[in-house]
Amino acid sequence: MRILGISGSLRRDSHNTRLLRGVRRLLPAGAQLEVFEELAAIPPYSEDDEHTWPPAVARLRGAIAGADALLVVTPEYNGSIPGQLKNALDWVSRPAGASPLAGKPAAVLGASTGVFGAVWAQAETRKVLERIGAVVVQRELPSAQADTALGDDGLPLQAETRAQVQEMLFELLGLTAPQRLAAAGPRLGGVAA
Amino acid sequence: MRILGISGSLRRDSHNTRLLRGVRRLLPAGAQLEVFEELAAIPPYSEDDEHTWPPAVARLRGAIAGADALLVVTPEYNGSIPGQLKNALDWVSRPAGASPLAGKPAAVLGASTGVFGAVWAQAETRKVLERIGAVVVQRELPSAQADTALGDDGLPLQAETRAQVQEMLFELLGLTAPQRLAAAGPRLGGVAA
Numbered sequence: 572m573r574i575l576g577i578s579g580s581l582r583r584d585s586h587n588t589r590l591l592r593g594v595r596r597l598l599p600a601g602a603q604l605e606v607f608e609e610l611a612a613i614p615p616y617s618e619d620d621e622h623t624w625p626p627a628v629a630r631l632r633g634a635i636a637g638a639d640a641l642l643v644v645t646p647e648y649n650g651s652i653p654g655q656l657k658n659a660l661d662w663v664s665r666p667a668g669a670s671p672l673a674g675k676p677a678a679v680l681g682a683s684t685g686v687f688g689a690v691w692a693q694a695e696t697r698k699v700l701e702r703i704g705a706v707v708v709q710r711e712l713p714s715a716q717a718d719t720a721l722g723d724d725g726l727p728l729q730a731e732t733r734a735q736v737q738e739m740l741f742e743l744l745g746l747t748a749p750q751r752l753a754a755a756g757p758r759l760g761g762v763a764a
Numbered sequence: 765m766r767i768l769g770i771s772g773s774l775r776r777d778s779h780n781t782r783l784l785r786g787v788r789r790l791l792p793a794g795a796q797l798e799v800f801e802e803l804a805a806i807p808p809y810s811e812d813d814e815h816t817w818p819p820a821v822a823r824l825r826g827a828i829a830g831a832d833a834l835l836v837v838t839p840e841y842n843g844s845i846p847g848q849l850k851n852a853l854d855w856v857s858r859p860a861g862a863s864p865l866a867g868k869p870a871a872v873l874g875a876s877t878g879v880f881g882a883v884w885a886q887a888e889t890r891k892v893l894e895r896i897g898a899v900v901v902q903r904e905l906p907s908a909q910a911d912t913a914l915g916d917d918g919l920p921l922q923a924e925t926r927a928q929v930q931e932m933l934f935e936l937l938g939l940t941a942p943q944r945l946a947a948a949g950p951r952l953g954g955v956a957a
Binding site: 613618654655 | 853
């Protein structure tokens with residue numbers, strides 16, 4: 572099972588990018604996470620440019636099409652989804668009725684250095700993904716005070732929070748291939764307990 | 765009184781850009797609307813790049829600082845604000861506490877070819893502007909079925925809707941300079957009646 576991960580932050584030392592990379596350690600055997608590294612290269616969306624996908628857009632569309640699931644880990648800017656992340660999703664949503672996200676399982680995580688943990692950005696991202704047709708995990712997992720709450724491995728220091736992240740991954744993977752997940756279940760369940 | 769206008773669409777024949785340009789015809793004497801033409805040149809926001817504003821970002825910040833009010837006219841993409849418009853607002857929101865939008869009067873219009881007239885994009889844009897500290901006109905003015913509802917001048921064909929747009933402009937200008945608006949009032953009121 573292949574998960575494509577996108578961080579909504581372009582900052583080099585982004586807590587969200589660290590969290591996204593850390594998530595790899597929580598995956599069961601047989602599941603892989605590939606991180607999309609070209610968010611900054613996605614040009615501003617315009618319907619006029621749809622006749623030929625810009626190269627970075629074509630690669631994002633291909634990466635989503637080739638993945639079993641999408642995981643977005645996003646900061647919050649001004650109470651909502653980061654503009655460049657939304658811009659990438661706008662491209663991926665097109666053309667109407669033929670988005671590689673249609674029917675694709677997706678989950679959203681988010682971290683912030685404040686006390687709310689990017690909850691509004693997560694909510695808006697889930698809404699947008701649903702509009703595009705993704706099958707979105709209905710969990711909210713705010714990671715607040717990320718500058719002190721995340722460890723060197725990018726994961727939450729609190730075992731309970733780490734377990735919640737893993738439960739979300741479990742649910743995401745469950746949407747992609749229930750029969751394969753059943754085999755991996757015991758390992759996941761053990762860590763999450 | 766100077767209003768800076770931003771269209772959330774980069775499409776050449778955008779209904780929203782037409783509407784934004786058309787709005788000029790509804791302004792009272794003494795009020796001007798300048799359209800920001802460089803939305804496509806704004807790079808993806810990253811906190812790492814804040815030490816030197818990218819040129820297009822610097823020009824947008826200067827244009828907002830030099831205007832008495834902001835008017836955003838936006839389409840709706842995937843149930844929310846267009847990514848590149850949000851990206852521009854993310855830049856303008858920084859640095860925290862020193863945004864040129866802080867305390868700036870702002871209003872939001874939107875058009876779509878569907879039946880809802882970009883109401884969710886307008887709502888999210890108002891929310892984001894408020895988070896940044898703008899003083900936002902609390903009116904929603906969906907312009908639905910824009911492909912047939914807007915005239916050659918970009919304005920709504922229906923006199924009632926046109927009057928509502930003008931009332932919104934009146935309210936926006938009222939937030940900038942009540943004493944100057946009082947002088948322009950009779951002309952505005954006459955057209956809107």
